Amino acid sequence: MPALPRPAHGPGSRYTARAATTRHRPTRHPDVAALARRLTARDLWLVHMLHEHRVLTTHQITRLAYTSLRSAQRRLHTLHQHAVLDSFRPLTQTGSAPEHYTLGPAGAALLAAHSGLDTAATGWRPTHTGRIAYSPTLGHDLGVNDLLTHLAAHTYTAPETGLPLWLSERSATRRWGDIIRPDAYAHYSDADHLLPFFLEYDTGSQTLARVEAKLTGYAAFTTATSTRPALLIHTRTASRDVALRHRLAPAARELGLAVASTSADFATNTPWDAWWSPFEPAARRTTLTGLAAHWPHLTPAAGLDPTDADTPLTLPVPPLPPAIGAEA
Incomplete structure (x- = not known):
């Protein structure tokens, strides 16, 4: 069976044709x-x-x-x-x-x-x-989820840090799809800083020009809502990261966007560490907390408060369960 398109690196990179081989279970109507x-x-x-x-x-x-x-x-x-x-x-x-x-x-x-x-x-x-x-x-979606589950679970080893909010691509599109369509939106926090950010998870399947064109939408969002989240771009390899930075950095500075990037070569299991490079001249790699301190005027995205149009299915889901407790 021929292989389906897949990322060249990271979660999903080794997948060939998908097999929906659900494990056997008794056939009965859900009670x-x-x-x-x-x-x-x-x-x-x-x-x-x-x-x-x-x-x-x-x-x-x-x-x-x-x-x-x-x-x-x-x-x-x-x-x-x-x-x-x-x-x-x-x-x-x-x-x-x-x-x-x-x-x-x-x-x-x-x-x-x-x-x-x-x-x-x-x-x-x-x-x-x-x-x-x-x-x-599938590989792209798993990559997004892998990155953000690592961030959310970091609170278990560093209690002062956390991911209090994580919206999927579908939820982000529901709120802001007329302007932007990020792969996720989240808040990363520690005791003193909050980093609100949109995530673009780049697998290398899009041209540099197409990725660059997305910056215009993020600039339009900032202007239309008077809010300023960061934009984090996670790429598949360090070479792709260098190419994106070379192509996107001038546009990001011209549009006044707070953009930083990293690659799976660095940030696979510890994305909170000093792997992120701001799109600024001579900028050094820093942590997510460092980005929040570097950009003190960041603000959470507009449109997060519940409205009459929301239902229990459209409200944000806490990234962590109520309590771990005893294992059932």
């Missing part, structure tokens, strides 16, 4: 009422997270919500057996991919009931997992 006595607050949080971010691997879920891989695997298997979650494991050229989890039929029904809406409002369909498994953007 949402019966699940009420089985599910924990962490399970409900995970249902909302998978609705928001579409797909998370076992390792990403463990990073956010469990103290060990084994306890995560046990619980995820149980949730899969009850159809709260679906899963697939993509084919790889070498080795094996981790299990990839999506929202299952019972999870969609549970989400709808918990939100007081019809199941159709969740957007879930029987083909939901298959569409994700065979999507040509």
